[in-house]
Amino acid sequence: MKNLADLIADPQRIVYQKAIAQSQLSDGLKLKFGHADVLVYPLTTAEVAAIVKYANDNAINITTRGAGTNLVGSTIPNGGIIIDLSLMNKLIELDKQTFTVTVQPGMLLEDLQQFVEQHDLFYPPDPGAKNATIGGNISTNAGGMRAVKYGVTRDYVQAIEVVMADGTVLNFGSKNVKDNTGLSLKHLFIGSEGTLGIITQCTLKLIAKPKVFETVILGFDSLAQAVANITTILQTLTPTALELVERQVAQWGERYSGFQFPLADAKAYLIIMLDALDTQSILQQRQLLLANLSDCRYYVAETAQQANQIWAVRGSLVRAVEAVTEQDPIDTVVPINRIADFITFTKQLSEETGVRMLAFGHAGDGNIHLCILRDGRSDSVWLTQLTQIHEALYQKCHELGGLPSAEHGIGTAKVNYFKQAIPEKNRHLMQLIKQQYDPKNILNNQVCITQN
Secondary structure: OHHHHHHOOOHHHEEEHHHOOHHHHOOOOOOOOOEOOEEEOOOOHHHHHHHHHHHHHOOOOEEEEOOOOOOOOOOOOEOOEEEEOOOOOOEEEEEOOOOEEEEOOOOEHHHHHHHHHOOOEEOOOEOOOOOOEHHHHHHHOOOEOOHHHHOOHHHHEEEEEEEOOOOOEEEEEOOOOOOOOOOOOHHHHOOOOOOOOEEEEEEEEOEEOOOEEEEEEEEEOOHHHHHHHHHHHHHHOOOOEEEEEEHHHHHHHHHHHOOOOOOOOOOEEEEEEEEEOOHHHHHHHHHHHHHOOOOOEEEEOOOHHHHHHHHHHHHOHHHHHHOOOOEEEEEEEOOHHHHHHHHHHHHHHHHHHOOOEEEEEEOOOOEEEEEEEOOOOOHHHHHHHHHHHHHHHHHHHHHOOOEOOOOOOOOOOOHHHHHHHOOHHHHHHHHHHHHHHOOOOOEOOOOHHHOO
16 A cells, blocks of 8 residues: 555554554454554545545545544454544634534544533533544434433534545535525434545534533432333423433442442432523422422532532443443433333343343433443353343344434444344445445445445
8 A cells, every 4th residue: 555655744644554553443342353454644634535535446445433432343444444533633613603613523522512611602412432533423423411402413513524435525514504405415424433424524513501500319219210200300391411320330330439329228310410591590490390200309419519429420330340340331222111121121131141231321312321241251151141132132122112222323233233123125225325425335344334
């Protein structure tokens, strides 16, 4: 690939074969590793376009990555070229008049949010990995805790610049709030996991920054009671976040974070965040919330420190598990009224298999996160049991009307369950779109949504 060097001004931004770090050959779990011939760090759209055209002309695979926080293998390369967009991290424009911000795809989520909040603006999408890139968030349609009120990444993408598989640069969307002018092509790229094109610039919608936040914990004597109140809450108001955690799961976060969760005698919790532009509105929301609940006790965080400690316990659950053992992360989604059924099934499955599992998640949208713990099992035993558990979990999810991914995407990890969940004719239509956009199948061709 000596000709590739002619496309990049600085040779230090090209890394070849054995010099490529192992971390660049994997995803956020760092459990499986691929291989690549060359790793390139472009700085401009023009450089990305030149690399892609070169790869297309020579039928070379491309894997695009940013911060590498993906959890389903989408950034594990299958030979060829890795295009790492992490150096394309500039802020292009903050337009307060249209409530938009335009950035390169390598900008980190946490950097974007901090910047706009300094201007009293707010970018609501809030996936767990704050060190993920904006381009990665768009490519996987990342969700997060605030989705129950504000939606997911898709709802904040106004426009994108995309390098197509032949190196052509196209723009989709605009700063206009409404757009009913033809097909909304930008939505094909959002959540496509890099299989249709490479996003090199994005314009995002902002809103006014809430001025007041409040955290309320509801404690229940059973999981069933907690789930029964979810619908009541959502019929009463729309919280910023609505999280479900059982007591035995919260204890993992307590040990890791060092903070004690309120209402320690409860068996299950709903953690609620409220936000508003003023204190009076928060008080009204809280009064409305508490007036309509049943079978619960409540705790209101009186200070920012108390609220931060509560969310630190919730936010540390995965890290608490990973500090003890390897885990396999699941991000299924079921209808809200089937949450208790799915979690109960995971407990039964855990007892049957002897494999520990921790279930928690976004109660407001039915997104259940599940940590399956390895606990020292050998490679062969772990692979066998994990395969059996996956089959049982995804089958149950399907029976309950759910889907195999709410946030993480499909990647390489969920090919069988993707095929189970999506009708063959629908998948065929996806493949036709892929063939039209990328006829030589060079873009992230390891990701299973592009396969038969």
